[in-house]
Amino acid sequence: TTRPCTLIRNHENLGLNRSLNRGMQRATGEFIVCLDADDSLLPHMVESHARLLRESTDLVLVHGDGRRVDQHGTILVESIVMEHRSSPAPSGMIFTELLVDPRFIHFSTVMMRRSAIDAVGLFDEDLAYQDFDMLLRLARIGPIQNSDSVDTEVLSSPNSMTHTIGAALPLSMLKVFAKWRHDPGIPATQLRTKAAACVLEIAGRQETLTLRSSIRALRTAALIYPDPRMLVEACVLLARSAAGRALHRGRRAADENS
16 A cells, blocks of 8 residues: 655755654654664564554564675575574563673664653663663563564674674673663662773774763763773873774875885
């Protein structure tokens, strides 16, 4: 069935999050899907997810699996979920599981209930990992259902966001963890472990590490993990990484001039 589509044009570059929020504010349906530009829905996705949401009115969202394809449509990975897990993604009240490892939900496979979004609010426009934050907020207020089906094709290319976002992703994860640091239902040690892992990942991304991102990482990590020993260790890791990056650039410049 052909249905009308409303195109919302931005007269200036508002960024992804503000654009998503504009779209959700204009949307009139009872369910919401946010699809990245380089992903595509398989034909059954909308109907099957909507059916599950209508059958179980307590669900805040339904998600499925995706397959990774190249620019020619060749399937590279049959299951994005099973890239990172040895068992299917869980369903139910899964806030804790999601906090530990958000990779089992690919956001392009998600259909959200509009009333649930109204309850938790729109995307946080200060985050690069806005979908993780949204998933956590939704998972905190209600159950999530895994459709147990492949619903989306995800394009894998050097220009896709996963390849280009660099240090912004773990830095954004740090910000998400900082938002939840006062939640009594989350063990402090769990957040500290996740914060330390993010700092290590930022330090390992020499190609995108900058002094500004290093300072932001340390400031955000300090909110979650004020132990001076951890911050000293993080400073050393980030300084080594920045020095390695500067040395690499110097050698490359010398090679080009020789």
